[in-house]
Amino acid sequence: MIDGFVIVSKEEAKQMIDNAPGDTVIITTMDLKNFAHEKNKRKAKDVGKTLIDLAKEVGYQNNDIFGMIYLEKEKNIERHIIQNILFPQIE
Numbered sequence: 001m002i003d004g005f006v007i008v009s010k011e012e013a014k015q016m017i018d019n020a021p022g023d024t025v026i027i028t029t030m031d032l033k034n035f036a037h038e039k040n041k042r043k044a045k046d047v048g049k050t051l052i053d054l055a056k057e058v059g060y061q062n063n064d065i066f067g068m069i070y071l072e073k074e075k076n077i078e079r080h081i082i083q084n085i086l087f088p089q090i091e
Contacts, residue, residue, distance in 0.1 A: 020087035048085045
């Protein structure tokens with residue numbers, strides 16, 4: 001288990017995003033088939049909340065300056081793609 005990692009409800013994860021300063025979050029994407037990272041994308045908070053809605057399970061890790069939400073996808077969605085949502089915790 002990753003230090004400080006906890007499973008959270010979708011509602012809790014969305015509330016964390018709402019409480020974060022600013023209007024955007026950072027979406028990270030990695031393809032496990034070829035171990036390639038896409039360029040991180042800054043998106044509106046609503047985009048992050050939509051990704052949370054699509055997830056099977058949601059995890060959270062507090063990294064002091066920023067929070068990281070981990071998304072486990074449903075089986076019918078590309079499971080070889082990992083997406084995480086990063087957001088600031090300090091204004």
